[in-house]
Amino acid sequence: MNFWKDPIQVTADWLMSLFTGWGMAEGLANILINLLGIVILITIMLVIDILLVWIERKVVARFQDRLGPNRVGPFGLIQPFADIIKLFIKENITPVGVDKVVYNLAPILSVFSVLILWAIIPLAPQILGVDLNVGLLYLVAAGAIGTLSIIMAGWSSNNKFALLGAFRQVAAMISYEIPMVVALLIPTVLAGTMGMLGISQAQQGMWYVFLSPLGALIFLISAVAELGRAPFDLSEGESEVVAGFHIEYSGMKFGWFYAGELLHAFTFGGFWGILFFGGYHFFGLENWGPLVAAAIVLFKALIGYWVIMWIKYTLMRIRIDHMLAFNWKFLVPLSLVVLMVTALLNTILRDASTWILGLSMFLSNALIAWITIEILRSRSRKERENAEGLAQPTMEAAQH
Amino acid sequence: MTILFLITAVVILASAVMVVSSRNLVHAALWLVSALFGVAVLYALLDAGFMAVVQVVIYIGAIAILFIFAVMLTRREMRDTGPGLNKNWWVSAVMSILTFGGLAYLLSSWSGFSQTSADIPVGFDAVTALGEALISPDAFVLPFEVASVMLVAALVGAVYIAFNPRIGDTRK
Amino acid sequence: MQNEWLYIGLFLIVGVALPAAALVLAWLISPKKSNPIKDSTYECGMETVGESWVQFKAQYYIFGLVFLIFDVEMVFLFPWAVALGKLPLFAVVEGIIFILILVAGLAYIWRKDALEWV
Known part of the structure; x- marks a missing residue:
């Protein structure tokens, strides 16, 4: 099997043959391979997590018209690693x-x-x-x-x-x-x-x-x-x-x-x-x-x-x-x-083509959004009128 | 598989004992979470994936949180200071041992006790089957709708008891 | 199927073990020079007055209750949603009636002002 077509399966098969070659039972080898995969996946996620700190700081800096970390390493890329070391010690x-x-x-x-x-x-x-x-x-x-x-x-x-x-x-x-x-x-x-x-x-x-x-x-x-x-x-x-x-x-x-x-x-x-x-x-x-x-x-x-x-x-x-x-x-x-x-x-248009389904779904969503906005608008107008009605006498009193 | 089951069972029982014996009420609630999570693991061991996640979502995500809220909102002192046992403790001990013995005897004489469960056929989707059963008129459609009515009754009752309508008067 | 849950179980164990290992490592290599001032509770620089585990508004509990009811309802709806593709129209209507009964409950507590944050 080609590695680029299915890298996980190929690696797992290779590890399986390696482990069973050492005389390990198949069930145990299977668990070990899965465990290895999980540890690698979680480690990758934690490394991405460290980079996310850098992304977060760079983006917030841009939103606030600043430069963000730019001293430690190129574009401040080493900064989050320095942060991690600081947290550890x-x-x-x-x-x-x-x-x-x-x-x-x-x-x-x-x-x-x-x-x-x-x-x-x-x-x-x-x-x-x-x-x-x-x-x-x-x-x-x-x-x-x-x-x-x-x-x-x-x-x-x-x-x-x-x-x-x-x-x-x-x-x-x-x-x-x-x-x-x-x-x-x-x-x-x-x-x-x-x-x-x-x-x-x-x-x-x-x-x-x-x-x-x-x-x-x-x-x-x-x-x-x-x-x-x-x-x-x-x-x-x-x-x-x-x-x-x-x-x-x-x-x-x-x-x-x-x-x-x-x-x-x-x-x-x-x-x-x-x-x-x-x-x-x-x-x-x-x-x-x-x-x-x-x-x-x-x-x-x-x-x-x-x-x-x-x-x-x-x-x-x-x-x-x-x-x-x-x-x-x-x-x-x-x-x-x-x-x-x-x-x-979704049930009524089950046999309809994808385009009709998509169009009617989209239009129904747009309709719901429009009705919601109209309801909100009338509610807020009513509240505003109430507030203005209360505020009116004091304004007049202030003028006199 | 049996080993996993035994470990889980021991964890559940130990957590359950800690729930009743722990002096601190929030600790008791957290031990309850541990016991409930153990039950979710049991469901997973039984191939009941839907039940396992629902156990976590409802019991840990909602009911345990509600317990902790209730403990923090009602008690000033979050510690149980009274004695844990009274002088009739041996009666309840004898009763529980008798109940356990009776149940164990009944179950061991039941023919299904020693059988292993049948294999689930390949491609069987338990969630779809459950959904179809909940909707179909010759299965559980009436209980399904009654469940909704019951939930509303619980909602109304809970709000009626717990809610103090103070702001109702200031409303114009 | 059981292998799936075995995998999830392994994932849960590794998911607890790796963060815990990092905490242990931090504990091992960090300096340990504690003193009473450093270990005092923060609370804006002031001394803590009384027990910190205090009572809170009952309103939190109301929202907890409402949430519990709706959570149970949503769990009922998941099998319905999965099976929907193979079911006739009346099944959808049954599900909608199920939702509408709960919306009536929501409307009731809304009218009763139980959703207000007093």
Whole structure:
């Protein structure tokens, strides 16, 4: 078999013959090969994570009209590695009164909840950990462990700010999980499977962003909230709760929270690309080989990550009552309407051609968006009139 | 496979013991998470992938979080200070041993006890089968819809009990 | 199928072990010169007053409850969504009725102002 056609299988076969040649049992050799693959995959993800620090700092610098790191190495590329070394040799501080086991477990679980997502991401038809038939629910389950890690960090720190920040973050994460799950149901309806590979393959002809632009938008918004990044980063509002749930963490323990957040953003960019932007499909370029396909997926993940950064550095932080109202009174009803319309149209137009299906889906989404905007406009006009009606007498009083 | 099952079972039982014996209520909740995760592993060992992830999503992601919220919101003192046992502890110990013995006896005399489960046919998609069963009129469509009504009842009841309508008066 | 979950299990173990190993390594090579001031709780430079594990607003709990109900509902919808491609129209309508009943519940708590952050 050609190495470039299927690099993972070829390497695995070669290792298998090597290990069995040493007199190892086949089952044990199989487990060992899988273990090796997992360690390599996670290590690659952590190295990408280090580079993400550099990308994040460069991009935020550009957004704020600065240069960013540019002293250590070409374009400051060595800077994140220097940061990592600094984190490692920082003193290991455990504040008094913390709950030691829970306190040390929280950063591990935080980054764990992100790393395990890469077990199901299909980088190419041949390069993927495992194609679970419950892939999307696995994504939600990993998010549940992330939520748990935050509440553990906030509670064990023995600090009121940390606990308050953790509560806010958890309230945001569990609230925005509902529209996210509904947005995940939309590709499930369209592809007829929850497996990530199946969803990638089903977008051969048409990316789902054209079939359900609103679904893609809702997924992006709830992903940003799930990440706890601006405009939903009130868990770490500096002026109120200082740094939120990781206020008492320093050194490598803080490093894991930070790395986990960046890798989480990148991973959600990847999920956005796979679920709505065709996965490894890119105008037939994926036929050049699995390595090209993997590069396409990572490139789409980077684009998604860039969009999340763009949102973060453009919008300001919102208040917690606004955040929860936006979710429960706007996103949840809207996402449920989009889901119902998608399911209905997908079944009615089952035998129609791809173009008719795509056009009607797109138009129905546009119609829903227009109706939503009209409702919002009339509501806000009414509120404005109420506010002006209240303000009118005082204005007149001031004139007299 | 048996070894994995035994390890998981020991972890679940130990976590369950820690849940009832731990003095700190948040620790008890975290041990509960460990026990629930063990149950998810058991589902995975039984090839019930859907049940495994649902176990994590619902029990760890929602119910355990709700427990922790409840502990933090209701108690000023998050420690159980009273005695862990009362003077009738031996009665409950005898009762549990008797129940365990009775159940073990009943199960060991059941013919299905020593059988291994049948292999799942290749290409069988449990999730699709579940979805079809939930919808089809000769299977579970009525329970499916009743579940929705029950969830609404739970929602209304929970909000009715837990919510204090203070701002209702200021509304114009 | 079982091999898939075995792979996931291995992934979970490595996913815990690698970050934990990094923490142990950091602990090994970092200096250890602790003193009471350094180890004190931060809290904006002020001394901590009273117990830090304090009570919080009950509103968090309400949102937790609402979330739990909707989460259970979504889990019911996943098998429905997967099977949808092979099912006739009335199956879709059943699913939509299922959703609408819950939307009625959402409308009720909305009217009751339970979704307001007091």
